[in-house]
Amino acid sequence: xxxxxxxxxxxxxxxxxxxxxxxxxxxxxxxxxxxxxxxxxxxxxxxxxxxxxxxxxxxxxxxxxxxxxxxxxxxxxxxxxxxxxxxxxxxxxxxxxxxxxxxxxxxxxxxxxxxxxxxxxxxxxxx
Numbered sequence: 001x002x003x004x005x006x007x008x009x010x011x012x013x014x015x016x017x018x019x020x021x022x023x024x025x026x027x028x029x030x031x032x033x034x035x036x037x038x039x040x041x042x043x044x045x046x047x048x049x050x051x052x053x054x055x056x057x058x059x060x061x062x063x064x065x066x067x068x069x070x071x072x073x074x075x076x077x078x079x080x081x082x083x084x085x086x087x088x089x090x091x092x093x094x095x096x097x098x099x100x101x102x103x104x105x106x107x108x109x110x111x112x113x114x115x116x117x118x119x120x121x122x123x124x125x126x127x
Contacts, residue, residue, distance in 0.1 A: 006032025051119030074104030
């Protein structure tokens with residue numbers, strides 16, 4: 001159930017790649033779930049570990065850095081996962097990887113609004 005959600009979501013935001021069915025069969029699911037896990041872990045580290053440790057890593061600049069880092073990790077992960085399955089890069093792979101990074105950034109933002117309440121020093125980050 002969860003896996004088909006990722007296939008449908010990636011096809012919605014990246015378009016459908018008709019000539020390579022391996023995206024639906026192998027790439028989308030193998031990228032979506034780990035991306036979600038990575039975003040949850042990074043957000044939890046920011047708010048629950050660093051945000052409770054010391055008042056050092058709590059400013060908006062730190063949050064933006066973490067957001068960009070999360071997006072970059074998601075782009076690289078999607079690209080390397082797709083290239084392992086497909087074998088050669090094309091414009092769709094770059095678009096898919098970029099959309100995965102944007103999706104990770106959006107998920108980080110949404111999780112930030114939830115997890116910031118559990119933080120001590122980063123309660124008002126990013127707002």
